[in-house]
Amino acid sequence: MRGPTVLLTCLINSWTAFTVVQAHIGTAPGKTPEVQTLPSLREQARLLDRWTEERKALIPGLLRKYGVDAWLMSQREYAEDTVFWALKEATQFSARRRTTHLFLADPVGGAPSSYSWVENTKAVWTELRQILATQQPRSIALNTHSEIAFSGGLHAGELDAVIIGVGDEWKNRFVLEPMLGVELVATMVKSRLPWYQKLMETSWAIIEEAFVSVIVLSIDGLKKGEYDRATRDIEWWMREKIQFLNYTTWFQPSVFILTGKGFPAADDPSVSMDDPRAPDRPVEYGDLIHTDFGVSALGLNTDTQHIGYVLYPGETEADVPKGMIEGLKKVNRLQDIVKSNMKIGMTGNEILKASREQMRSEGIQGKIYCHATGEWGHSAGTVIGMTNLQDEVPVLGDLPLLKNTYYSIELFAEHFVPERNRTIVFPQEEDVYWDEATNSWEWVYGRQEELLLIRTPAIDREEAPTEL
Template sequence: MRGPTILSYLFSGVAVLTAARAHVGTAPGKTPKVQTLPSLREQAELLDGWTEERKALIPQLLRKYGVDAWLMSQREYAEDTVFWALKEATQFSARRRTTHLFLADPVGGAPSSYSWIENTNVVWEDLRRILATQKPRSIALNTHPEIAFSGGLHAGELDAVVQGVGEEWKEKFVLEPMLGVEVVATMVKSRLPWYRKMMETAWAIIEEGFSEKIIVPGKSTSWDIEWWMREKIQSLNYTTWFQPSVFILTAEGFPAADGSSAAMDDPRAPDHPIQFGDLIHTDFGVSALGLNTDTQHIGYVLYPGETEADVPKGMLEGLKKVNRLQDIVKSNMKIGMTGNEILKASREQMQSEGIEGKIYCHATGEWGHSAGSVIGMTNLQDKVPVLGDLPLLKNTYYSIELFAEHFVPERNRTIVFPQEEDVYWDEATNSWEWVYGRQEEMLLIRTPAESGPTAPTEL
C-alpha cells in the first residue's frame, strides 16, 4: 500500500492547458464512459439472483467430482472463503454458527441444500438426522492446506463439526478442492453485461487520470495520480480491491528487464514527478456488485506542441510486442489444461518469436485474485506449485497479466511494457474474448506548445 501524499499540485496549472484534447482511445473504436451503478436495493436484487443461479449448479458439481455431500460451517468473523460466494447481498458476515449442507442426489424428496444460523445444538441434531436418512458415502470439507478457496474451514470449527455430527461420520469426510474452486470461479452468464460496464468504467477513469486534465508535467507525481484515482472511484460509489499504482517506466530506478531495482508491485516504490517524455503505467481495478476488475495500461507525456506522430517509435513497437504476447497467451489458454501447461506452451512460443518478458495471469471476478488456475507468477516462470496444477475452467473471468521487454532506441535502454486485460469464455466463439477491449494505442497526455520545453533531439 502506498503512503499518503499531498495533492497540492494536482490541479495547479490545469487552467493554462487551453488546447482541446482530441480523444485517442486505447482501443480502436472505443470511447469508454463511466457507467452509473443502480441503487443499492437494485444491486442486492441482482446479487441475490446471481447467487441463486450459482447455488443451483452445486448438486451437479458434487456429482461431477463424485462427492455425495458438502458441509460448510463457520462462526461470525471466522467465515469459510466460500461463504462470501453463497451469502445473501444483505449479509455482511456469518452470524452465530452458520452452517450449509449440500447433497448431490437427495433421497425421499428431500431438498438438495440446508442452511442453519444457530448458536445451540439444534444444528448438530438436525445434521445427524439428515445424514442418517441420506446416508452419504462421502462428505466434503474445505480443509485444503494450500488453496484458499478450498481451505476455509477453521481448525476450531473442524473440531466442532466432528464433535457435533459424531465420530461415526468422521470417516466419511473427504477433501475435494475443485468444489470450492469451481463454485467461486463460476461466473453465471447474467453477470457479464455488468462486468463489461465495470470494465468500461475502469478504462474511463484511467483515461481521465492519464490526461492533461489531471497530469501537470513537472508538478504532478505518481502518487498524486494514484490518490486521484482512489478519490475518483469513491466519488462514483465504486470501491477497489487494491491501491491503484502509477509508475514511470522511463524513470531512473524503475525496474530493469532483469527485475532489479523497485518492482512494479513494490508497495513502497518511489514517488516520482511526472515529466515531459515519460512513459507512465498504471495497475488499476474497480469493485462493485461482488465483482472486481484488473487492468494495466500505459501512456506517454508529450512535449509541448507534440502530437501523436511524435511518440517515440520504439515505444509504439513495445506496445505492439506486448499485444502479441497477449495473443500468444490467450491462444494457449485451452479449457482443461493446467496453468503450468499453458505457461510452458506460451513461453516456448514467445521465445520462438524472440519475445522476452514474464507471464503472470490469474482468475478474477468474485475476488481480484480469484479461484482458478494460476498461469505463472513474476518469480515463478517455470511452474507454479499447486495453483498452477489446477485445470483451466470455463465460465470464469481471467486477467491476462504480463509484460514484454523492448529496446527503445530513443531512450537507449530496454523498457518493460506491462499490460493486463480481463477475458471471459465465449461459448459462441469457443474462445476467450476481451471483456471490454485491450489497449492497442498509447494514451497521450497533451500540452500546449507555450507550456514548457521542446522535446530533446533523438539519442
C-alpha cells in the same frame, strides 16, 4: 496547504481553463470509454441475489461431477469460510452466530438439496445428524485444503467443532475435493457479463481521465509547494474518483514511470511487477507512464494495466518514439500468444510452458503471470505463472482451466527503445471471459493497442492560481 482530497478536487476545477488537453482516446479500436453509473443499492442487492441463486443451483451438478455425495460448510461470525462470500445474501455483511450449510448431490425421499442453519446452540448438530442419517451420504466434502484458499476456508477451531458435532460415524466419511470450492467461486453466470463489461469500461474511463487531467497538472501544475507533482498524487486521485462514483477497489492503484531513472532495468532479477514502484517524482515530458488499476462493485472486481506517453508541448502522434510503439505491439503479441494457449482443461503450468516456448521462438523476452478474476481480484482458478515462478507454480498451477470464468491476462514484454538507449518493460493487463458462442476467450471490454497520448500545452506558472 489543503488536504489531499480537497486539493485534488480543486486541481481539476481550477485548471479547466488551462488544460485544453486531448488524450488519444480509443486506445482500443472503436472504444471511447465512459463511466457507468451503478444502480441503486436496492437494485444492486436484487442483482446479486439473483446471480447467487443461479450459482447455487449448480452445486448438485458439481457434487456429481466430482463424485461427492455431500458438501458441508460451517463458520462463525468474522471467521467465515472463503466460499461463504459466494453463497451469502447481498444484505449479509458477515456470518451470524454459527452459520452452517449442507448441500446434497442426490437427495432421497423428495428432500431438498440444501440446508442452512444460523444457530448458537447444539441444535444445529442434532438436526444435521438426523439429515445425514436419512440421506446416508458416502462422502462429505469439507474445505480443508492446505494450499488453495478457496478450498481451505474451514477454520481449525470450527473443524474441531464439526467433528465433535457430527460424531465418529460421519467423521470417517469426510473427504477433501478442492475443485468444489474452486469451481463454484470461479463460475461466472452469464447474466453477470453485461455488468462486468460496464465495470471494465468504468476502469478504462478513470485511467484515461487520470492520465489526461492529473498528469497534465503534475507537469504544468501549481507553484512549488502547492502541489508536489508526484505519482502518488495521481494514485490518490484515482482512489478518490472511485469513491466519488460509489465504486470501491480491491487494491491501491499504482502509477509509476517506466522511463524513470530509478526504475530497475528489465533484466534486474529484483523487478517485481506485483509492486514495481519507481521513486515518487514529478512526471516529465517524454515519460512512459504505467498504471495498475481496478474497480469493484456488484461483487465483481476488474484488473487493468495501461500505458501512456507524455508528449512534449507541440508534439503530435508522429513524434512518439517508434521504439515505444513497437514495445506495445510486442506485448500485444504476447497477450495473443497466452490467450491462444488457454485451452479449457489444460493446467496453468501446461499453458505457461506452451506460451513461454512460443514467445521464445518469436524472440520475445518477458514474464507471464495470469490469474482468475471476477468474484475476487485474484479469484479461484488455475494460475498461469507468477513473477518469481516462470517454470511452474506449485499446486495452483496444476489446477485445470475452467470455462465460464473471467481471467486477467497479466504479463510484460521487454523491448529495447533506441530513442532512450535502454530496454524498457511494457506491462499490460486485460480481462477476458469465456464465450460459448465462439468457443474462445474474448476481451471483456477491449485491450490497449495504442499508447494513451497525453498532450501538454505549455502553461505559464505565473498564471497558476495561488488560492485553491
